[in-house]
Amino acid sequence: MSDRTLLLVEDDPQDELLTLRALKSAGVCNHIDVVRDGQQALDYLFCQGEFSSRSGAVLPAVVLLDIGLPKISGLDVLARLREHPSTRHVPVVILTSSDEPIDLVRSYRNGANSFVRKPVQFAEFARTVARLGVYWMATNEPCRGA
Amino acid sequence: MNWPGSEPPRQLRTSTAAIRTVAIYVIVAIAWITLSDLAVDALFSDPAHMVRANLIKGWLFVGVTGVLLYALITRLVHQINQLVHQRQELSRRQQSELEEKVAQRTAELQGANQELDSFAYAVSHDLRAPLRAMNGFSEALLEDHRAELSEPARAHLDQIRIASSRMQGLIDGLLALSRVTRGALERxxxxxxxxxxxxxxxxxxxxxxxxxxxxxxxxxxxxxxxxxxxxxxxxxxxxxxxxxxxxxxxxxxxxxxxxxxxxxxxxxxxxxxxxxxxxxxxxxxxxxxxxxxxxxxxxxxxxxxxxxxxxxxxxxxxxxxxxxxxxxxxxxxxxx
The missing domain is CATH 3.30.565.10 (Histidine kinase-like ATPase, C-terminal domain)
Incomplete structure (x- = not known):
């Protein structure tokens, strides 16, 4: 099990519960932080605002980022992460209900590491999220000291 | 439809107007010839003077009818020009009104199409999340409490899952319908x-x-x-x-x-x-x-x-x- 954190950015409380359930049953992450809008996500990752006490903390091993977020959209959050040197290399997986080609293109253009559609059927959803957890928390080697 | 500018010219039947004008001309001409001949006969006795007077009244007649003819034609031409001008003005105005209307309708239609697209987009995102929740939590209920659930209870949960997967199909179909005809048609x-x-x-x-x-x-x-x-x-x-x-x-x-x-x-x-x-x-x-x-x-x-x-x-x-x-x-x- 990884000691590192997974950051889930999700505004839908039920999707949050289901994602957490799937991640826990996959048993790959010890520590999951959840933020619920785009501004919170930026505050968390840049250690500012309500998260200023996180200052100096390591970045999450992966950010699971929804697109349709309140305040700042997931795509804008992603663009700002890629602009800033400290967050340029943090792995970001877009996890969304959208299957619009335009969202896919924009996600990669803004620097997403992966684009995953949330399946509506829970069994498939659970499998997908579990695979994501295993890959990004256990298999993938993040960029250190960037 | 309003005519711009002055009152519209009164409509006359072509034949009536022409006959009336010619009749007035004939009567006036006959009266002039008859009366002026009588006047010349009465005023002059010297044949040389009479010839001269007849010549003058002949020229006078030609001059006066010439002036009248000129006035008549000028008036007619003026009226025709006015009509033509009004007609042109009208069609120009109709044309620009039509163009304006077409532009407005096109904009409305584009707006409606865009609205429809963003509606479909919203449907794709916002309807799927609650659906996933219904499906997910009935699944979770089965997973966590299978032993406590009676057979009919499990069957009911199955119905919820069947309904959610059917609704997923409907949403996907609706999106496909809106998406397949979006964008430019390239032949x-x-x-x-x-x-x-x-x-x-x-x-x-x-x-x-x-x-x-x-x-x-x-x-x-x-x-x-x-x-x-x-x-x-x-x-x-x-x-x-x-x-x-x-x-x-x-x-x-x-x-x-x-x-x-x-x-x-x-x-x-x-x-x-x-x-x-x-x-x-x-x-x-x-x-x-x-x-x-x-x-x-x-x-x-x-x-x-x-x-x-x-x-x-x-x-x-x-x-x-x-x-x-x-x-x-x-x-x-x-x-x-």
């Missing part, structure tokens, strides 16, 4: 026969035990958007495959045909068909002509096909009889 030569062949091939692979006799007229080419036409033919082939399941042997054909004298394409099957009394609902979204327990489906396929054909400027019709199959005839706006 190129499309081999419809190949598309139908490929679709039926995929269906056969998915359903290897089905025995279907397929007859495809080779290399039927249409001018159209390849992506859209492929989506339309996929749907039609899908239907032919689905509804011919009960026929032995099932026969599906694709060939050239005519639709009201226009070159057209025809895909036919010898399957379940439908009652022509219900044809009005055939191409409407979510309207189905078969019950779910007869042939399951969403009722979006033919609506999609019709939208695609209409975007091409083509037409689509269907002929069918219950138990004897259906024929779908369509044009694509242009064909080589």
């Amino acid at each position: 190129s030569e499309v081999n419809l026969s190949e598309i139908v062949k490929q679709s039926l091939h995929v269906l056969q692979e998915r359903d290897p035990h089905r025995q279907v006799e397929v007859g495809i007229e080779p290399d039927l080419i249409a001018e159209g958007d390849p992506r859209m036409l492929a989506a339309a033919l996929d749907n039609l082939a899908d239907n032919a495959w689905k509804y011919s399941v009960g026929a032995v042997p099932a026969i599906i054909r694709f060939h050239a045909a005519r639709l009201d004298g226009e070159p057209a394409f025809c895909i036919s099957d010898n399957g379940a068909g439908f009652d022509m009394r219900h044809i009005d609902g055939l191409f409407k979204p979510f309207q189905r002509l078969h019950r779910q327990d007869e042939f399951p489906g969403l009722g979006i396929g033919l609506a999609t096909v019709q939208r695609i054909i209409h975007r091409h400027g083509g037409r689509i019709t269907a002929e069918a009889r219950p138990g004897q199959g259906a024929r779908f005839l369509f044009t694509t706006g242009s064909r080589s």
Whole structure:
């Protein structure tokens, strides 16, 4: 099990519960932080605002980022992460209900590491999220000291 | 319709106006000749003076009628010019009003289309999340509390999951319907026969035990958007495959045909068909002509096909009889 954190950015409380359930049953992450809008996500990752006490903390091993977020959209959050040197290399997986080609293109253009559609059927959803957890928390080697 | 500027000229019948003018002229001329002759006779006795007076009154007559004629023609020409001007003004104004109206309607239509697109987009995102929750939590209930749940309770949960997966299908279909006809239509030569062949091939692979006799007229080419036409033919082939399941042997054909004298394409099957009394609902979204327990489906396929054909400027019709199959005839706006 990884000691590192997974950051889930999700505004839908039920999707949050289901994602957490799937991640826990996959048993790959010890520590999951959840933020619920785009501004919170930026505050968390840049250690500012309500998260200023996180200052100096390591970045999450992966950010699971929804697109349709309140305040700042997931795509804008992603663009700002890629602009800033400290967050340029943090792995970001877009996890969304959208299957619009335009969202896919924009996600990669803004620097997403992966684009995953949330399946509506829970069994498939659970499998997908579990695979994501295993890959990004256990298999993938993040960029250190960037 | 208001005439701009002055009062409209009074309408006169051409013959009345002309006869009246000529009559006045004749009367005045006769009166002038008669009276002036009498006056000359009365005033002058010297023949030389009389000749001179007659000459002067002749010139006077010519001069006065000339001036009157000039005034009359000038007035007429002025009136005609005024009419022409008014007419031009009117058509110019109508033209610009028309252009304005067209521009306004186009903008409204574009706005409505954009709204529809963003509506479909919102539907795709916002309807899926609660659906996932319904599906997910009934699944979670089964996983965590299977032992505590009675058999009927588990069956009810299954119904919830079946309903959510059906609703997912509806959402996907609705999105496909809105997406397939979005964007610009780019025409190129499309081999419809190949598309139908490929679709039926995929269906056969998915359903290897089905025995279907397929007859495809080779290399039927249409001018159209390849992506859209492929989506339309996929749907039609899908239907032919689905509804011919009960026929032995099932026969599906694709060939050239005519639709009201226009070159057209025809895909036919010898399957379940439908009652022509219900044809009005055939191409409407979510309207189905078969019950779910007869042939399951969403009722979006033919609506999609019709939208695609209409975007091409083509037409689509269907002929069918219950138990004897259906024929779908369509044009694509242009064909080589």
